[in-house]
Amino acid sequence: MSEDRLVGGEQSVEDRAIDAALRPKKLDDFIGQHRVREQLSLVLHSALRRGRAPDHVLLSGGPGLGKTTLAMIIAAELGAPLRITSGPAIERAGDLAAILSTLSEGEVLFLDEIHRMARPAEEMLYLAMEDFRVDVVVGKGPGATAIPLDIAPFTLVGATTRAGMLPGPLRDRFGFVGHMDFYDPAELEVIVGRSAGLLGVRIADDAAAEVAFRSRGTPRIANRLLRRVRDYAEVRADGLVTRDLAHAALDLYEVDAQGLDRLDRAVLRALLTKFGGGPVGLSTLAVSVGEEPETVEVVAEPFLVRQGLLARTPRGRVATPAAWAHLGLTPPAVPGPAAPALFDVGEEAD
Ligand SMILES: Nc1ncnc2c1ncn2[C@@H]1O[C@H](COP(=O)(O)OP(=O)(O)OP(=O)(O)O)[C@@H](O)[C@H]1O
């Protein structure tokens, strides 16, 4: 995805540096996600008490919601070393074996984008997670033998934006699954205030609230928008971010009053103007806005669903009446044949 999107969930180069600087380091400083935080706190503290490595943890949720941050916090809370890798980096089982066999006892292995790991590695991971063992295959063809190798007990922290794509056997091997959801504006306001303090940005309370409200429920976007309103206030005014300045800056960057960005609006507009409000399949919709289906599904849709602008139905994506109103368009007078029920089945239809 392009790096110039202001509210897209994914990271830009600038984000990566800032993400690192703004990441809370302790569970207590992690804002929002109360349930996940409390459950995780229990898992970690009981493991610490027993002096054992805690159960493997799976964190699922959209881009920028705090999965990497939480993985780092887990290691910090355990006082354990952290090893970081990702699904796409593991192309062969051997890549994974090399990592697993060099873990130290109690180490936390963070496997980002775990749903992108190669299949053969996945099977190796099952055994490692369950029995702390890997089978190293020596030789080829009929003469190949598997030599079992014990590995140190470790804690796997997997992260995924697409929990639905994980094979059942893998998901079942996690003792704890934390689902990260969008943040409330009030929580994001706290995050904006905290980040402003760390970055030395002067921002009025009502301006922080405005940034929070337009951040698509996502901390990474809140931090990004904060930097853009700061730029604006520095160049066009004396640096203090007021509500009016925040408004003007957000308008300039095409973040609308509900926090929708260009891609969100493009998806909605296509759904309304090209497909009469749907139902239309995900791939067709994605092609019509020139994006990958995964980008539309992972980045744009969850927020549109959350805002009550789009629904996923068994027959495809459907716009809600609020979507027409949001874009200032008039829905067709006669609804299409058998208008589908608007409910979220969470599954793709095409
Ligand atoms: N609960 C939180 N409290 C404060 N800041 C947060 C919180 N969650 C995330 N952030 C901030 O948002 C940024 C993005 O979070 P993070 O990188 O952990 O997201 P992610 O879920 O790993 O995203 P991706 O799927 O793109 O890897 C971090 O820099 C962090 O500063």
Ligand SMILES: [Mg+2]
């Ligand atoms: Mg991450």
